[in-house]
Amino acid sequence: MSHTTLRRVLPGFAVSSVGDGMAVVAVSWLAIELAPAADRGIWVALAAAAYTLSGAAGALLLGRFLRHRRPAQLAGWDAALRAGALGAIPVLHAAGVLGIQGYVALLALSSVLHSWGQAGIYTLIARLLPERDHLAGNAVLSGIGSIATVVGPPLATLLIVFGGPATVLAVDATTFLVLALTFLWGVPKDGVPEPDQDQASRTAGFAVIRRIPALSGLLALSFVFFFLFGPVYVALPLHVSDDLGASAGVLAAFYTAFGIGAVLGSVLTGFLSTWRLWPTTVGIVIGFGSLMLPMGLGAPTAVSVVCFGLAGLLWPPYSSLSTTLFQRSAPSAVLPQALAASSAVRVLSVPLGTALAGPLVATLGPVGTLRLSGAAIAVLGLTAAAALALRTPEQRRRPSRETTGEAPRGTAAMDDEDARPHP
Template sequence: MGPDLSRVLRSSPYWPVIRHPTLRRVLPGFAVSALGDGMAVVAVAWLAIELAPAADRGVWVAFAAAAYTLPGALGAVLLGRLLRHRSPARLVAWDAALRAGALGAVPVLHAFGALGIEGYVALLAVSSVLHSWGQAGVYTLIAGVLPERDHLAGNAVLSGLGAIATVVGPPLATLLIAFGGPATVLAVDAATFLVSAVTFLVAVPRGAAPERAADAASRSGGFAVIRRIPALSGLLALSFAFFFLFGPVYVALPLHVSDGPGAPAAVLAAYYTAFGIGAVAGSVLAGFLGRWRLWPTTAGIVVGFGVLMLPLGLGAPTAVSVVCFGAAGLLWPPYSSLSTALFQRSAPGALLPQALAASSAVRVLSVPLGTALGGPLVAGLGAAGTLRVSAAGIALVGLAAAAASLRAARPRPEPTADTDTAEREAGKGSAAGARP
């Protein structure tokens, strides 16, 4: 490494993240499980298509995609009393271990001819019960071991690893599907989560993240603190609408591809790979957005994302729609990283895991709800029509957020003591804090 390159790396916002002793140990495990999830993006839908009756495959693809994440929202609420005081590393490890066990059962049952579509969806649902808490754990760990100024870069590193996995995962999944079928991909996915579970259990020393003061809040305390801070509640509402409207794409896109000419699995993988390439670039850029205004940035991301999705449903050539889908991927990580940092900075320290779990639950809930709606939409509008409705809806939500930001920019009364910090973040536009 030349001196100039070394100097650039050391001056980048990512250097404190990749050089932190605790994060150096856990990021490889996180990256491995992210790769498994990148492969599962293709395999979950493809195995559902294989197992489901031909007449009902759209509905079952929607159920499978929703089951892979939806129960995490329920777990965020019902398991709060049990999990809210657990260490961040244990939250991540327990989530990964449950996913490894449930997903590992899929290829075993499939090999013995005992896997039906109902059992498959049930196993996907079990695998996701702790998902919101696992997400809360990893971002709480980031907030605990890094100073506030490095939270955005830490979030962006996690997003970047996920984005790289989205680039590498689908082509690997395509190869495995060709030689062993989609159940083989889920076997590999289960193994990667096992690696992640072991990593977070053994590689995070006790006391690596400062202990947070015990609180007497109820299991819904995370939602309560979000309601008390207008900047967070408004951002969460925007995120819910954004991800809900994106949900039908997980149903419509595989069916849109499978109904077309060529090799369906390879074409579907090309879409997801292009999205991942864009997301890798977006993750690199996200760490440098600390001085951008929050609401103009988030509103612009949502509007741009919707516009870039329109060619998928308007009959554009495959090459054009793949490129546009990749450009939409460029906008995804900055939105996620920025909004998470706002939660990390604005939520009270003792309630940060609960607030992050509540935020994750809303995000986890919004996409599968939209995905579940995708089945009926595809049945009524067709795959292309569903893609058009989804894209237009996202753009309109972004425009509504932009209008709200203009109203918020007008002079208003002095904020109260409870919301002063968050209002300054939103009003002055310190985009260093955000994630959907």
């Protein structure tokens, strides 16, 4: 809050985060309304996947055009595209010409620049704040997003009742317009330090990750984790609407509970620098999967909501700690590329899992899909824990910085952290 440039950015970021918190409910609910009844599972999966999947493609294909752009430009262009594409949805819906195919296409278009937009935001944090404050800065952004997840779903429910899910997306588009104006006009061109030289190729980000075994291994763990979580974005709305016969308010209760847990998790993230980060990360995966199981085992709705909220408590450390590792490890000249590459890989995992949910729900039903997702995540964590336990004594001694969470400049702490994108 004491930094002049970041103080101007945070209000716009907070407003757009609330809009995204509302969209979590509206995207799937509008897909349920537009899709033919016989194929709703498939189309809800495609809608949820389209909202994020194209961001991974944009990270891979647009590096030649975007890698030399200022961080504020990247974030501003992403917000402007999302505002335009999402804003077209309620307009076409009001005109009565919005079909499910067009809806999915607009969701995909809105996210083409999202990996670069996220890279721009976190590059600003890295370049404007001293290294010791990177974790704190990342936790603030994660905390704002988590608070928005608490506030957004109830607001979305009210708007759905009175105006329908398309109205929610109209509000979401407006919030992104605010964010675009914030970055494109609120951040002075000379207000962000630039690296002395920027001659990195468009594959430099992947090269950085590939050179550091801890980063590549952690990214692989995170990819599988989020891939296995992806089906929840389809199975949970269908479980609420079909199995429970409930309204969007119950779905909002699940997401709000998750958001409340995430707010608390964001606050606790700052204290994790004294923990052994690899065991903590693996423990998070095991705990998260275990807390998902009640939804798939027929627990009462209230119990499932509480467990989903506790799972939310474990989510924020992934984002803040892994982003801090990238900020400290990657050279400044290739930091946007490294962050975009990481975001592309991680963002790709959730939509792929979401797309898989269509046939899973058709075969196992929503409850069976939720049960499989939770159990598979827990097994993944147990497998990673076994791999940690089987390390040689030399490998166990290597991460001398693990208890402090510090990494030498230009390298990675060999046993440090993790990764995650806010879906």
